[in-house]
Amino acid sequence: MHFQDPGRIKVFLKDAQKKNVLRIFKEVLVLWTTKKEVPLYYFKHLYKNGIENYRDYLSPGEVRTIHGSPNLHKSEYTSILHNKLNFALYCERNAIRTPELVGHNFGGSFFADKERWQISQTGALAAYFERLFASSGSDSIFIRPLALNGGQGCFRLDRSTYKEALARTGRNIFSGDHIFTETSQQHNAIDAIYAKSINTLRILTYFDGEKAEILSSFIRIGAGGSIVDNGSSGGLFVGIDDPTGILKRTGYRDMKFGGGEFTKHPDTGFVFEGFQIPLFREACELVLKAARHIPNGFIGWDVAITPEGPTLIEGNEDPHLFMSDVTYGGLLANPGMQKVMAAVTAP
Known part of the structure; x- marks a missing residue:
């Protein structure tokens, strides 16, 4: 928990399910002593009533050690x-088994079916995706940055609206490196x-x-x-x-x-x-x-x-x-x- 984040502090203060102050103080002290780090992570979840085994949860230091x-x-x-x-x-x-890869780009260089195109305009980009839709037969294509996690930078293009979407967001594709896959049907x-x-x-x-x-x-x-x-x-x-x-x-x-x-x-x-x-x-x-x-x-x-x-x-x-x-x-x-x-x- 970051104490400079007022939103998270507010959630903690307003939570009616938190333990009493004395117990919180005691458990924080135990974690501080045993984990050898200030246990700010305690205030993300472990402060809640009903969590008796608070020492069984990973500290940030233990997570860093694993990673x-x-x-x-x-x-x-x-x-x-x-x-x-x-x-x-x-x-x-x-x-x-993984979603089928239909194309990718490195900045303005776009690849599919063993071919390469240099693209800098949204009109040409729309033509590239028109080709991907035609060759894959998919109704939507999912776009993901090569190296970002947590859903950052991900979006979906639908066959029916992709030209309008690219007119709004196409420049974001040119500025990074992405893979284009068929969208999984749930x-x-x-x-x-x-x-x-x-x-x-x-x-x-x-x-x-x-x-x-x-x-x-x-x-x-x-x-x-x-x-x-x-x-x-x-x-x-x-x-x-x-x-x-x-x-x-x-x-x-x-x-x-x-x-x-x-x-x-x-x-x-x-x-x-x-x-x-x-x-x-x-x-x-x-x-x-x-x-x-x-x-x-x-x-x-x-x-x-x-x-x-x-x-x-x-x-x-x-x-x-x-x-x-x-x-x-x-x-x-x-x-x-x-x-x-x-x-x-x-x-």
Whole structure:
């Protein structure tokens, strides 16, 4: 929690579910002593009544240790994950299901079907995308920056309105590097929760050099009209009971966007508890296959559930662990995460 952010401070002060002041003081002191850092993260979630195992949650220092550990991460593998073009091509080569890559650009250089075009005007850009729509047969194309996370810079072009959209936003494409993929069609059961975004599963894996295993999972759900599901963009996150694939009772929203706990979606009224994620077992099998092909020690995978089966959107070597921590209920109590922490400290 950043105390220079008045919005987050206001959420904390107004939260009727917080513990009493004496208990908060005691728990902060315990964390400060045991974690060897000022536990400002306590005020993002751990201050709430009902959280008894507050010491089982990751501190920022522990998260940095995981993300920076050479025992878990190798640049040869993370380079595949970090660059979305590398990732798409690698998955295609190894028959790992992912949205079909239809084109990409490096600034004003645009590529598709083994051809290259130098484009600087929106009219020519519209002609390029007209070609992509025709060759792919897709009704929409999703555009993602090669190296940004959290849904930053992502947007969708629809066949029916892409020319108007490019007239408004085409210059943003020229100024960066992007991949263009077919937009995944969401399973109608997931659509019922919130249909304006592709609501992806975030599944954490650990690979010890021989065996890959799943640590935890949750679903990210868009809200408020957003076409992206990321918690960093105002979306909700709801824990999944492993290995059943059934949603837990409560969803959460980051304090940056007002915080709060939800038993149903604020836009659609969809009740979370008891919902069975379709094709969850197949989604787990997909990420385990991917983890064996990209044997980084620790990865957060984003998986979309489509009518044809799960598809891998991306893998993250440095996933934002706050949401996984909250939805699991304290990752340090997770046996798999205990293996991760042992690997981090191994000589």
